[in-house]
Amino acid sequence: MQKPEARSHQDCVNETQTQQAFLNDLDEKLWSAADRLRQQLDAANYKHIVLGLIFLKYISDSFTAQQEKIRAELTDSENPLYLDRTFYDSEEDYQEALSAELENRDYYIADNIFWVPPSARWQALQAVALFNTGTELPWGGKFAGVARLIDDAFETIEKDNAKLKGVLQRISGYGVNEDTLRGLINLFSDTNFTQPTYNGTPIHLGAKDILGHVYEYFLGRFAQAEGKRGGQYFTPKSIVSLIVEMLEPYSGRVYDPAMGSGGFFVQTERFITAHQGNINQVSIYGQEFNPTTWKLAAMNMAIRGIAYDFGKHNADSFAQPQHLDKKMDFIMANPPFNVSDWWSESLADDPRWAYGIPPRGNANFAWLQHMIYHLSPKGRMAMVLANGSMSSQTNNEGEIRKAIVQADLIEAMVALPGQLFTNTQIPACIWLLNRNKARKGEVLFIDASQIGYMKDRVLRDFTLEDIAKIANTFHAWQKSQGYEDQPAFCKSASLAEIEANDFVLTPGRYVGTAEIEDDGIPFAEKMQNLTALLNEQFKQSAELEAEIKKNLGGLGYE
Structure with a gap:
């Protein structure tokens, strides 16, 4: 057997660019189609319809792929699951036995694949959506319209998946x-998720990866469409990725008490998979107050086959904590x-x-202490907060911050650039705390406020290189391997230094400014040269203005 040829770096880059171009085109195609609903409903309502259809398509495609995998195993004589034809009296008996085996839930649940009842599978919905009202359905009952068909599919799914009871919006x-x-169903059906191509080039992405991307894209677009209120359930992917890369949640309990749509949990799964880990070694806990967002988070976990505990219903994390007796190994929250x-x-009390x-008028330090309370003896946490939390001295905030610093819980502070969020222009930062710090009595300050790029006219984002730079700096400091302070970017400060700064945690106060290379020219001489240059430019400007007036005069425009 020949070994596959080694792929060049440029081949990998080209493939990545092709995949991204494919996803961008797909995003816009699906969004344009879904946006037809805008004429009938506002974004706050039509997201339920679109995300519901994406949910059905996603779980159905994942189920179908798993079913084909099981079929291959059942018909492979070398596989332990092989179903031997010779044990059956007829081909008909064998096919019935094969079909029955393919409906064995255990084969799906064992691989964290969402079980989809036959009447809720996409192929069934697509076929039945064209029926006339009153037509007999293959699984019993009569066709009563597409909306009713989708709602019945949701009802069937909830009956077979108790955790989703009351989650799927009718x-x-x-x-x-x-x-x-019908048009939306046909659109999702016509999109080739299993063997996609872009301009004739095969795209090496699985249906689950593509549909997962689409789901996240739609969440982000709905957040933008709804403005401030919509953004409450969507944390920018780059911030989520940065926090997960810094905390490295390989195993243990992972918790988010303000989970929104569950973005931190999705990224945790990706991180674990990318590092050849096992998602079954983490336990997911979350809480969310907004009932719609709580449902979105449950759907987000279900389509990925991630086990979770989000409490029995949506609830306030302060007044009705759902996991008060649990200590967590990793806490991530925005x-x-x-x-x-x-x-x-x-x-x-x-x-x-x-x-x-x-303070009763600001929950920032309530969130911070709620999460500290939940940390296990070796627990680590990262939390996005407004910049004011790093320096405010009002209403006991300064004293709380001082007490947390003196307890030596703070491991790092990261200042973020502005314009990262769809729903607020408030400058933000990341607090990283650790009950088992490797470097006692020290805090790493990172000023990332100048990092990133403008991906459009209003929103800034991080590149993968930006995320790696911040995360790698943090890990190098943690391990005391290859870390050095960098003016204007990072600084390791002692608790004594922080105390000397009145326990203010703003990174800019510690990292300083970038060093300016000394060119050997005295300041007075530089100033003299610049003044002479400016005067010369003023003179040239006056001469040019006089020439323009002269020319205009010749044309009769004086």
């Missing part, structure tokens, strides 16, 4: 035109900034406020 009540729904209406008197009672 769409019959929205009154969407039946032809519009809670809403500067929430003012979070307090209730029942929280006055709460054991979570170990470092001071948070």
Whole structure:
């Protein structure tokens, strides 16, 4: 057997660019089609229809791929699962036995593949969507319209998957035109997720990867369409990736008490897979107050086959904590900034406020202490907060921050650039805490406020290289291997230095400014030269202006 030829770096780059171009075109195609619903519903409502259809297509494609894999194993005489034809009296008996085996739930659940009942599989929906009202359905009952068909599929899925009970949003009540729904079903059906090509070039991405990308893309676009309120469930992928790369959650309990649509959990799965780990070695815990967002998170986990515990329902993490008795190994969160209406008197003597009672008018330090409370003895956490949390001295915030610093829990502070979020222009930072720090009595400060690029006129983003630079700097510092302070970027500071700065944690205060190379020219001489140059330019400008006026005068425009 010949070994495959080694691929060049440029081949890999070209393939990545082709994949991205394919995904970009697919995104716009699907979004343009889905946007037809805008004429009938606002973004807050039509997202349920679109994401519901993506959910059905996603789980159905994953199920079908697993079914084909099982079929291959059952018909392979060298495989332990082989179903021997000679044990059956007829071909018909054998095919019945094969079909029965293919419907064995254990084969799917064992590989974290979502079980999809026959009447909810995409092929069945696609075929039945063209029926006339009143036509007998293959699984019983009569066809009552496309919306009812989709809702019945959701109902069947919830019956077979108890965790999704009450999660899948029904769409019959929205009154969407039946032809519009048929068009969306046909659009998703016509898109080749299993053998995609782009300009004739095969795309080496699985259906699950493509549909997962589409799902995340739609979440982001809906967040933009809904503005501030929509953005509450969507954290930029680059920030999620950065935090996961810094924390490296290989195994243990992973928790997000303000989970939105579950982006941190999805990225955790990707991180583990990319590092040849096992997703079954992590346990996912989350909580979310918004009922719609709580449902989106549950769907996001279900389509990826990730086991999770999000509590029995949506709930307030402060007033109704769903996992108060659990200690977590990794906590990642992007809670809403500067929430003012979070307090209730029942929280006055709460054991979570170990470092001071948070101000009633701002939940930032309530979130911080809630997460610290949940950390296991070796637990690590990363939390996105507004920049004000690093320096505010009002309403006991300064004292709480001081107590946390003195407890030597803070491992690193990262200042982020502006314009990263769809729903707020408030500058943000990342707090990284660790109950088992490798470098006691020190804190790493990273100023990433000048890193990144403008991906459009309003939003900034990180490249993979940007994420690697920050994460690698953090890990090099943790391990004391190859780390050096870099002016204007990173600085390792002692607790004594932080105390000398009144326990303010703004990275810019510690990292300083970039060094300017000395060219040997004295400042006074530089200033003299610059002044002479400026005067010469003023003179040239006056001469040019006089020439222009002279020419205009010759044309009769004086």
